[in-house]
Amino acid sequence: MTDKLLEIKGLKQHFFTSKGTIKAVDGLTFDIFRGETLGLVGESGCGKSTTGRTIIRLYNATSGEVLFNGENVHGRKSRSELKKFNRKMQMIFQDPYASLNPRMTVADIIAEGIDIHGLAKTKKERMAKVHELLETVGLNKEHANRYPHEFSGGQRQRIGIARALAVEPDFIIADEPISALDVSIQAQVVNLMKKLQRERGLTYLFIAHDLSMVKYISDRIGVMYRGKIVELAPSDELYRNPVHPYTKALLSAIPLPDPDSEKTRQRKIYDPSIHDYNGEEPELREVSPGHYVSCSQAEFATYTT
Amino acid sequence: MQQIPKDMFEPASVDLSEAEKISRPSLSFWKDVRLRFRENKLAMFGVILLILIVFMAIFGPMMTKYDYATNDLVNANKPPSSEHWFGTDDLGRDVFTRTWEGARISLFIGLSAALIDLFIGVVWGSISGYRGGRTDEVMMRFADILYGVPYLLLVILLMVVFDQGLGTMIIAMTLTGWINMARIVRGQVMQLKNQEYVMASQTLGANTNRILFKHLIPNSMGQILVTMTLTIPSAIFTEAFLSYLGLGVPAPLASWGTMASDALPALEYYPWRLFFPATFICLTILAFNVVGDGLRDALDPKLRK
């Protein structure tokens, strides 16, 4: 797990609107190691979805680099170079009702990647691959000729996973894949993703706002706030030992299914003005092995004593 | 408590593959639309009316022993009788035969114009809507300018440059007719292009062609169909109008428009000559409008349950 599959350096995604510039992603630098699941959490507007979409080049980055196996995903690229990345990196989307084309059969949806990249030589081969993928995600062969609206949310999400797997990617960005699903179905999808990771050696970037589910599936977690990463640490460590005041506030706000603890819980509130930066740009500094926190020099001193 | 045999409390074998089965028969989107359309009595009436009119357009002229061009001055301007079911015109030609020959021409013109509008409009609107930005601005401004040029002037110019005839007529009508379709398709495409299934397709590596023709246009089909069924009556009416101005198909060919135009001066004395073509213009337009409305209602997802 020590070699880097993705290196993100100084990634910025600014949207220029009539009201001014929205700095959705404002200078992200982090790595994703081969075979790991990196969780990215934050509340609405923090830029986590935009980060995912920029990494996969659905949006062109305003500045910064995304190196996949050392190669920059952004910059001037030919169609075939871009297509190469399409096979290596794939995405699972949030809304099971909007992520599948309602006019296409499940077979066509799953086989789209196969068709684009010419991965099947005959119709029979194509169908065989579709059936195989359906079974991999726990659905039946008979579902291939049905339409998305006949399936439940959880089943649709699994069709989306099958679609992403069809091109045999190394890296999958999961953009809030379970937020729109019922609790018991979330567990199904998460278990499936873990199984696929074990079997196929996949690397995941798991974007979500539900910290308990993210902690369960991720090896490391990055916490985002207003376009920047404020804390990055292994999952257990982040929960046991949150350092950044925003992380502490976030963790304290999550309601746990435990009435006794809920009665005694104290919520912490995050007020950005408690940082006294004085014009200094906070940086991600390592406060303990593998545990990074965005802070000023002065704060760093307090965190490490 | 009722008596229940003890063996009922033994564990049951649960076939979990049954859990994913979909019991309802497959109902594609269009089947659903057809069902709802059929319930709309007015729309069904429109369909039947159209079928009747088309039937008569095909077989009507064969039902009499007359043809549409032969003059018979002796029998000019005779009212409807058992000899001439719709009467005769000023050259003694059988109005019944001419009405149905005229139907062929009017319907042909109407349908061709609508189809041409469809092709140009759909392609123009979808490219403009999908590309957005500069391309969209240029394409739509061009359409706006074309729309703003006085229509009649354009048509008359055309008639001067080319000879009067079927082809010229159709060109005249499609000059600006496509703009409406283009605007509607552009609106739909702009709405749909941010859907997650389009993003999924982009991530898979689809090119613009595939996204337009496999995803965006099929999902706009509903709107396109409705617009088309409402364009046809408009085209038929425009043809009648142009014919009335003397810009229609040359004699002895008849369209409903030219027949109405010829009949107008003699309205007081020989009203049947205007009555029949005018009635059928109205009925056809009504039928198409009613069918178009019915389609729109059947396609409305909000009414869907």
Place this chain on the structure above:
Amino acid sequence: MSRLLEVKNLAVSFKTYGGEVQAIRGVNFHLNKGETLAIVGESGSGKSVTSQTIMRLIPMPPGRIKSGEMLFDGIDLAKKTDKEMEAIRGKDIGMIFQDPMTSLNPTMKVGAQIGEVVIKHSKVSKAEAKKRAVELLTLVGIPFPEQRVNQYPHEFSGGMRQRVVIAMALASNPKLLIADEPTTALDVTIQAQILELMKDIQKKTDTSIIFITHDLGVVANVADRVAVMYAGQIVEMGTVDEVFYDPKHPYTWGLLASMPSLDNEAEEELAAIPGTPPDLTNPPKGDAFAARNPYAMKIDFEQEPPMFKISDTHYAKTWLLHPDAPKVAPPASVQRRLRKVDNVYSTPVLVAKDGE
């Protein structure tokens, strides 16, 4: 404890193209004055339909109340006409919906919307209604209420808008507040604020609350009592301690087991409930949960289980509580939560058909 609301044997169906969907199939529960009852369930469980039926907001047709009564302070809401319900809605019963974006009229100032509720149910002048609106905005914790009362909904953030919606619901001091997934669309920190606010208001005004949600964490935070719904029926109901620390229904076990806890270090797999909820146009024979229930017995596929009483306040609808049923152990993660709960009967008691 006096009962504000009693729902008895409620059954609601919808006529659709595919057939008759039996959304609610025999639901019994009550709400005591001043308490918060959480109704938990997933999509298709019927929890939203239940609350909308109480408010008589379901269009009838295609919906209809097949049977049952809903006694609000002794009056059967099922028998009320639309006009009579208009007088009750907003006055005695307030409702908060999930999406604050669509609950508020974007073209009306916030103060005017709150004022509208006030004026409808009590004859006061516009000026007085505006004063009340400012009072309510203060109550729900909106800063600078005198200025903000003149703003439009789009000038508020999501959490603030939901506060406005709460203010509207409370405008006429309703006895009952129905909150249908009020925090589902909000960020975690905003959700925590809104939950605190609701509990705070309940303390001040003694309003009874029905809180509908799918989030068990939220339930643990706000509820006094919990009703767990599945496939149009209540499968387990009890105090919040009973349902979390001594659950008896396999579906409740499944729900609790499929949530990862923040403090479990173990790498064990989440015990997901396989499959999807049944199609309610053709509810399955027997127990609706049987097809997904790893603890299912033969009888679960033949006969619908009766409701058993485990304590004065704890009910569960499962054959597992029948004296002849084998003793089963809940999944490991549920077992870890178990603790002793007071006042449990030595043997579960079978409950008669009418739900008491």
